[in-house]
Amino acid sequence: MVNSRSFPQLRNSTTRSKFLLPKPTPFSITLYFSILICFSILLFFFSTRQIPETEPKLLPSNESQEEQLRDQELLGAGNVGFHPCVKPTSRYKEAQESNRYITVRSNGGLNQMRTGICDMVAVARIMNATLVIPQLDKKSFWRDTSKFSDIFDELHFITALQKDVRIVKELPKDLESVPRARKHFTSWSGLSYYEEMKHLWEDFQVINVVKSDSRLANNGLPLDIQRLRCRALYHALHFSPPIESLGKKMVERLRSREGKYIALHLRYEKDMLAFTGCTYGLTDAEAEELRLMRENTNHWKVKNINSTEQRNEGFCPLTPKEVGIFLQALGYPPSTLVYIAAGGIYGGETRFSELRTYFPKLVFKESVATLEELKMFANHASQTAALDYIVSVESDLFVSSYSGNMARAVEGHRRFLGHRKTITPDRKRLVDVFDKIERGELQEGLLSSIVKQLHKNRQGGPRKREGPLFGIKGRGRFKTEESFYENPYPECICRSKKRVDAP
Structure with missing residues (x-):
């Protein structure tokens, strides 16, 4: 006679044995963990690639934005759409050799002398003359004994303007003792004035300019002369x-x-x-x-x-x-x-x-x-x-x-x-x-x-x-x-x- 109470127990035991997993081996364990690691790496790679597209960029705080706007307003960076343009026009010709010379005694402080020197570059160009490196003012309020080469890069000044005006460091020895025309050129003079001054070359080989400041007009000069003044000041007259x-x-x-x-x-x-x-x-x-x-x-x-x-x-x-x-x-x-x-x-x-x-x-x-x-x-x-x-x-x-x-x-x-x-x-x-x-x-x-x-x-x-x-x-x-x-x-x-x- 079969014991009825033992039947369920037998059935459960059969069921468990039917679905019992095989005993894991060292190889299967290693394979399992290898697959898990590879899957994790792939998941991390794809998720990080999506971050820039799915996450918004961090914006500066309101305080930082206000500070940037304030700096932009108070300490502006200039105006776009404008640039220096100092190239000569197509009509401009390179300087020619000249045996006529202009000597200059610059007057005033640093910037009065700087702009005056650049005026003299333009005057020398108009009058077809060789410019001798100017002598600087040593008698003004500051009593500065500096020479041209102490303040300015003399060699750069000469070479940077060689296509515009011939410039020499000193007057040739044979001309040091010749009579010179001593001129106070009229302030704010235009092209016609200096064209007229060419008559001085008929009697003199050297013109000595006593003052250099404000010798040229601000307006009404040819474009090439104006651009020459800019080339002289901003590109040629560098500091030492x-x-x-x-x-x-x-x-x-x-x-x-x-x-x-x-x-x-x-x-x-x-x-x-x-x-x-x-x-x-x-x-x-x-x-x-x-x-x-x-x-x-x-x-x-x-x-x-x-x-x-x-x-x-x-x-x-x-x-x-x-x-x-x-x-x-x-x-x-x-x-x-x-x-x-x-x-x-x-x-x-x-x-x-x-x-x-x-x-x-x-x-x-x-x-x-x-x-x-x-x-x-x-x-x-x-x-x-x-x-x-x-x-x-x-x-x-x-x-x-x-x-x-x-x-x-x-x-x-x-x-x-x-x-x-x-x-x-x-x-x-x-x-x-x-x-x-x-x-x-x-x-x-x-x-x-x-x-x-x-x-x-x-x-x-x-x-x-x-x-x-x-x-x-x-x-x-x-x-x-x-x-x-x-x-x-x-x-x-x-x-x-x-x-x-x-x-």
Whole structure:
């Protein structure tokens, strides 16, 4: 008799034996894990390839975006669509050998001499003459004994212009003792004037030019003469290798500190204040010192100057304090790195402290270059001014407190290089703003909007060079024209093309 209770047990046992897996072997285990690893690798590979398409890119934070927009607004990168164009036209012919010579005594500070030298290059071209390397001014306020080769790369200057004008280092020995025509060429003269001056070659083989500044007109000259002036200034008249080398190092060091910086040409120097008769904010003793300096400087013709009238007409440099107020009103934060491109500021640290209240991060040549590096340039104002020039041209923003030769030259160079941002203060209108602040008449919050509105079109943007002031007649009108070297557009700056047009 079969036990009924044992049947289910037997059935379960049969079922288990029917589906029992074979005992795993070492080979099967190894194969299993190999397949699993390969599958995992393939899965990882395909999933990572899909990440850029399936996951959104990380966007900068709102704070980063605002900071980028602010930098773009405050420290612009220039204007696209403009480039230097200084190649000669198809009508231009290479310079010919000439046995007539022009010698030059350049006058003024560094940039007055630079632009004057380039005028003389053009004059030599017009008069079919050989230009002797100019002698530099050693009698100006700075008493700089530098020779041409101390400041400029003499060999580069000669070779870069060899197709335009023949240039020699010295007058030939056999001509050193011959009579020379000593000429004060008329300021702002055009092509016809210098064509007429060729009659001097009938009696002289050498013309000695006593002054070099502003010898050519700003406007109305042939295109090839204008472009020659630009080639001379921007491509030929390089600074000497030691100056160029240190200048570039200073720019790199400034960028390594903050990334971006402002170059401020603070023309609050003793000679400028004495020359313009500007004494606002000075003590009585300082004002008297400046008056005596003006009185005793023979070539300064105007002796009695009303300081208040000068300031109200916008003829005075902004004071360091006024510059601080101005830049703050434009929106520049106190953390902005400001390089002071200037000589000795009148009043020294007392005046600097007024600016440092607004912008604590003030730096100077002495804090960017070492004393050892600056040693070779000591007591040579034009050479140290050349360092300031390089730093200023390469800055993210250039601001000048007065529209002197340095300010005009830097602005023109920055326009030539793509209209780099350059703010020119409207000094005449700012006087009223500053005076209202002093009297407490300007409501809080209005200062920034007023200053920004006044200067929205004074930031180095593309525009044609301005002509003479309306109503001025005679030769005096030429003096009121905007300097060619301040704005070489349109002759040396062209639209549309992206490439740089080098000679």
